[in-house]
Amino acid sequence: MDYLGQLLANGLVLGAVYALTAVAFTLVYGVVRLVNFAFGELFMLGAFLTTSLMLPEVRLAGVIVPMPGFPLPVAALGAIVLTALIGVLVDRIAYRPLRNAPRLAPLITSIAVSVVLQSLAQTLWGAEELRFPEFYLATLPPVVLFDSIYLSVMDLVVMASAVIAMAGLSLFIARSSLGRAMRASAEDQTAALLVGIPVNRVVAAAFAIGSGFAALAGLLYAQTYGFAHSSMGFLPGLKALTAAVLGGIGSIPGAALGGLILGLVEALGSGYLPNGTAWKDAISFVLLVGLLYLRPQGLLGKPELNSAGRGSLLGGASEFAGGWLHTLFGRLDGGLARLAAAGPGAALAFLAIAAVLGALMPSDYWLRILTMVVIYGMLASGLNVIVGFAGLLDLGFVAFWAVGSYLTSILFVLVLKDSFGVAPDDIWWLLYLNLPLAGLLAAGFAVLLGTPTLRLRGDYLAIMTLGFGEIIRVVAINWIGLTNGPMGIRDIPAPDLFGIPLGSPRAQFFFALVLAALVVFAIARIVRSYVGRAWVAIREDEEAAEAMGVPTARYKLYAYAASGFVGGFVGVFYAHYQQYISPLNFSLFENILLLMLVVLGGLGTFLGPFIGALIWIVFLQLALDLPFVQAYPETRFALLGVVLIVLMVFRPQGLAASARVSLIMPGSRAKGAA
Amino acid sequence: MRAPTPAPLLEARRIVVRFGGLEAVGGFDMAVARGAIHGLIGPNGAGKTTVLNVLTGFIRPTAGELVFDGEEIGGLGVHGVARRGLARTFQNIRLFGVMTVLESVLVGGHLHFSASAPALLFGTRRSRGAERAMVARAHELLDFVGLGSSFADRVATTLSYGHQRRVEIARALMSAPKMLLLDEPLAGMNAVEKSEIADLVRQVRAQGIAVLLIEHDMQIVRSLCDHLTVLEYGKRLADGLPEAVLADPAVQAAYLGRAR
Numbered sequence: 035m036d037y038l039g040q041l042l043a044n045g046l047v048l049g050a051v052y053a054l055t056a057v058a059f060t061l062v063y064g065v066v067r068l069v070n071f072a073f074g075e076l077f078m079l080g081a082f083l084t085t086s087l088m089l090p091e092v093r094l095a096g097v098i099v100p101m102p103g104f105p106l107p108v109a110a111l112g113a114i115v116l117t118a119l120i121g122v123l124v125d126r127i128a129y130r131p132l133r134n135a136p137r138l139a140p141l142i143t144s145i146a147v148s149v150v151l152q153s154l155a156q157t158l159w160g161a162e163e164l165r166f167p168e169f170y171l172a173t174l175p176p177v178v179l180f181d182s183i184y185l186s187v188m189d190l191v192v193m194a195s196a197v198i199a200m201a202g203l204s205l206f207i208a209r210s211s212l213g214r215a216m217r218a219s220a221e222d223q224t225a226a227l228l229v230g231i232p233v234n235r236v237v238a239a240a241f242a243i244g245s246g247f248a249a250l251a252g253l254l255y256a257q258t259y260g261f262a263h264s265s266m267g268f269l270p271g272l273k274a275l276t277a278a279v280l281g282g283i284g285s286i287p288g289a290a291l292g293g294l295i296l297g298l299v300e301a302l303g304s305g306y307l308p309n310g311t312a313w314k315d316a317i318s319f320v321l322l323v324g325l326l327y328l329r330p331q332g333l334l335g336k337p338e339l340n341s342a343g344r345g346s347l348l349g350g351a352s353e354f355a356g357g358w359l360h361t362l363f364g365r366l367d368g369g370l371a372r373l374a375a376a377g378p379g380a381a382l383a384f385l386a387i388a389a390v391l392g393a394l395m396p397s398d399y400w401l402r403i404l405t406m407v408v409i410y411g412m413l414a415s416g417l418n419v420i421v422g423f424a425g426l427l428d429l430g431f432v433a434f435w436a437v438g439s440y441l442t443s444i445l446f447v448l449v450l451k452d453s454f455g456v457a458p459d460d461i462w463w464l465l466y467l468n469l470p471l472a473g474l475l476a477a478g479f480a481v482l483l484g485t486p487t488l489r490l491r492g493d494y495l496a497i498m499t500l501g502f503g504e505i506i507r508v509v510a511i512n513w514i515g516l517t518n519g520p521m522g523i524r525d526i527p528a529p530d531l532f533g534i535p536l537g538s539p540r541a542q543f544f545f546a547l548v549l550a551a552l553v554v555f556a557i558a559r560i561v562r563s564y565v566g567r568a569w570v571a572i573r574e575d576e577e578a579a580e581a582m583g584v585p586t587a588r589y590k591l592y593a594y595a596a597s598g599f600v601g602g603f604v605g606v607f608y609a610h611y612q613q614y615i616s617p618l619n620f621s622l623f624e625n626i627l628l629l630m631l632v633v634l635g636g637l638g639t640f641l642g643p644f645i646g647a648l649i650w651i652v653f654l655q656l657a658l659d660l661p662f663v664q665a666y667p668e669t670r671f672a673l674l675g676v677v678l679i680v681l682m683v684f685r686p687q688g689l690a691a692s693a694r695v696s697l698i699m700p701g702s703r704a705k706g707a708a
Numbered sequence: 709m710r711a712p713t714p715a716p717l718l719e720a721r722r723i724v725v726r727f728g729g730l731e732a733v734g735g736f737d738m739a740v741a742r743g744a745i746h747g748l749i750g751p752n753g754a755g756k757t758t759v760l761n762v763l764t765g766f767i768r769p770t771a772g773e774l775v776f777d778g779e780e781i782g783g784l785g786v787h788g789v790a791r792r793g794l795a796r797t798f799q800n801i802r803l804f805g806v807m808t809v810l811e812s813v814l815v816g817g818h819l820h821f822s823a824s825a826p827a828l829l830f831g832t833r834r835s836r837g838a839e840r841a842m843v844a845r846a847h848e849l850l851d852f853v854g855l856g857s858s859f860a861d862r863v864a865t866t867l868s869y870g871h872q873r874r875v876e877i878a879r880a881l882m883s884a885p886k887m888l889l890l891d892e893p894l895a896g897m898n899a900v901e902k903s904e905i906a907d908l909v910r911q912v913r914a915q916g917i918a919v920l921l922i923e924h925d926m927q928i929v930r931s932l933c934d935h936l937t938v939l940e941y942g943k944r945l946a947d948g949l950p951e952a953v954l955a956d957p958a959v960q961a962a963y964l965g966r967a968r
Contacts, residue, residue, distance in 0.1 A: 564821035574804035583790035
């Protein structure tokens with residue numbers, strides 16, 4: 035009983051933190067239908083700002099800055115207000131211009147904002163943890179309930195502030211005129227505008243309140259665990275989003291309920307399950323996936339939110355027109371469109387240029403970089419099948435990549451070398467067997483993961499696939515017997531062909547190039563047929579596709595399988611190229627990065643993913659030469675984030691908006707047909 | 709002794725659709741003969757589109773039977789119904805964005821493709837032949853609906869409204885259906901376009917394809933349809949030959965308002 039009681043108490047504290055952040059997600063989603071991934075980072079800012087305001091001095095970007103040294107309540111208030119302002123600023127810069135943009139654009143800017151905020155925080159406060167200062171309430175002896183349950187005074191403060199904040203918000207929404215305006219905008223923005231509600235101001239208020247809630251949750255979390263860190267917001271942010279979805283996104287009581295459930299389940303799970311603390315992150319996501327499967331709208335949510343608006347994933351235009359940026363993007367788009375329309379010719383020319391570049395490139399360093407471009411291009415191509423052609427936003431694609439990498443690594447290193455003492459050189463051929471094998475295995479996984487998502491649409495689909503990706507990662511970390519856990523797998527042999535080692539950077543580059551040619555060829559063959567037409571039809575109008583006799587559920591699974599196959603296939607090569615893999619290689623960030631590459635280069639094109647990968651990886655390298663970036667390497671990511679935000683705000687339809695590939699088998703339009 | 713009437717192509721018996729407590733369709737009966745142009749008319753909000761959605765599997769009826777070509781199609785779902793040979797167009801045109809006219813029409817032929825993934829990957833002669841045959845068929849249909857092959861490579865959604873309608877009809881015909889359901893195909897068209905589409909519908913019938921037509925233009929309905937069913941408040945108000953049905957005082961009252 036005392037153990038259970040203690041777990042319940044811990045769960046309530048954690049639940050309070052999740053609930054507060056979940057309210058932030060739900061409030062903003064309710065008003066603007068945007069999953070603002072940046073709340074995790076606003077949570078982190080709340081923690082850092084509070085900590086900084088409480089200290090006498092802080093080292094910011096290496097410079098010692100004097101600070102007021104406020105007591106916790108004053109510092110907390112200051113931090114909440116500051117974070118709320120930052121939240122409003124973020125909305126103004128990154129989201130407001132995109133109110134009428136295609137649905138993927140704001141999601142991408144919100145991810146970009148996260149990246150910017152996190153890198154800036156790391157630049158400012160450093161990569162180390164910042165210790166949360168002592169506060170006198172925290173030094174009081176704990177309260178003991180039923181002789182056995184210890185609750186620190188601060189735990190009680192956490193719970194009390196959560197309850198007060200929620201009650202205050204409910205009252206505000208129910209009674210105040212701004213609250214009423216918020217509810218009206220949530221129902222119908224256009225109608226709200228027509229009756230004279232200043233919707234922009236209402237949305238700004240939602241962001242301010244949401245950011246304040248996230249900051250409060252962040253500072254309470256930092257207080258409870260004793261530190262602030264630049265990446266501390268990521269997991270709690272995801273959990274809070276999970277909680278919001280659990281409760282039914284858009285519903286404030288739902289968010290509170292979801293947060294509490296998640297906190298309690300995590301506390302109980304880590305207390306009672308064998309090795310529960312290690313698995314607790316997986317528990318939340320299993321819960322999420324299970325619930326979305328059974329009840330897509332969440333516990334208290336409305337079912338109609340589970341429907342993506344019809345229309346293109348990226349169609350539509352920005353509210354900005356004119357200016358040199360506009361012209362520049364227009365030119366780029368025209369070029370990419372011509373490239374896409376050129377079909378096999380362009381692909382062959384591209385391949386030839388890459389081959390010449392690979393043959394002549396004198397520097398091993400740049401050869402490695404080019405190899406990474408090809409690898410990321412291939413992976414992005416795999417993701418492009420499901421996102422770009424079938425229109426299903428998949429944030430769990432890295433799992434398929436991980437399956438391929440782990441399959442070959444486990445076979446080569448853990449099974450054959452470590453258990454049977456077989457030298458990798460003797461079984462060089464296994465790599466070539468593993469390529470298709472891993473593809474099939476990953477395709478199987480993809481179908482398995484795709485099946486429960488078939489009923490979900492839009493943002494819900496993205497969140498569920500995200501849950502799957504995280505589950506796979508947690509499994510990779512914790513199933514040490516299979517994957518070696520966080521230590522990863524070392525000494526994966528480089529590719530070898532009939533005893534000819536292919537480990538040199540040049541050989542690896544050409545190996546990758548051959549695989550890329552295969553991948554693009556295969557994808558093009560499938561897409562330029564009735565299968566690709568069915569995918570695009572589903573992307574553009576699922577119901578109309580169904581009415582044309584397309585069994586849409588089956589074709590979605592085909593898209594998952596094809597995308598999974600590519601992920602697994604490329605994963606095998608990736609492991610042999612890197613020669614070392616660990617769960618860190620397969621994080622959500624990688625998935626988001628791949629998504630950005632596809633959007634950058636052109637969704638639903640064959641060369642777009644490679645162009646996106648080229649732009650991004652070359653950009654990363656060039657950025658390394660900037661003196662500012664050399665001093666603060668994290669700012670590279672901030673820079674990427676800024677570039678993406680600018681890109682999305684000015685060009686929400688993606689760089690290659692007019693690029694479209696033919697969906698008809700080449701040569702089928704020969705004379706006699708027309 | 710009368711000659712036995714041939715079994716109708718489509719028969720709906722006592723169809724009931726309830727949304728929550730609201731009864732949109734209450735015990736609706738209709739029979740569409742093979743090769744006929746059958747009009748389904750009724751005032752706005754009578755439930756015509758709901759009936760069409762029931763027939764095409766978009767809405768599962770609360771009760772009732774649906775028999776198409778001798779087979780119960782009630783629980784088949786949308787693509788199952790399409791597979792049995794019922795093709796449709798939409799009241800507000802629903803073409804696939806970014807697709808060309810030819811690609812859009814080819815999607816309509818989805819049912820007739822069967823190449824496996826390996827066959828596609830290796831580009832087998834059979835898979836290429838099937839594609840070529842379907843492309844040729846799509847071009848024929850584009851000519852048939854009066855668009856011609858010069859439109860084949862235009863992005864479908866950029867065409868004029870009237871042309872988009874024709875693309876939709878070609879897309880529906882591409883599945884080689886036994887019956888075509890047209891949901892207000894003449895809406896928003898001028899007199900010339902209307903008579904062109906009416907001619908097109910007659911040509912569809914001439915190919916042995918039955919047509920179920922939802923339409924408001926009574927002149928066209930009168931001249932085009934072989935049989936009429938009138939729907940009001942989710943119930944069948946009248947059924948029979950156009951002249952008789954349109955002369956029915958109850959039908960006239962439904963359209964013009966009842967005398968008190």
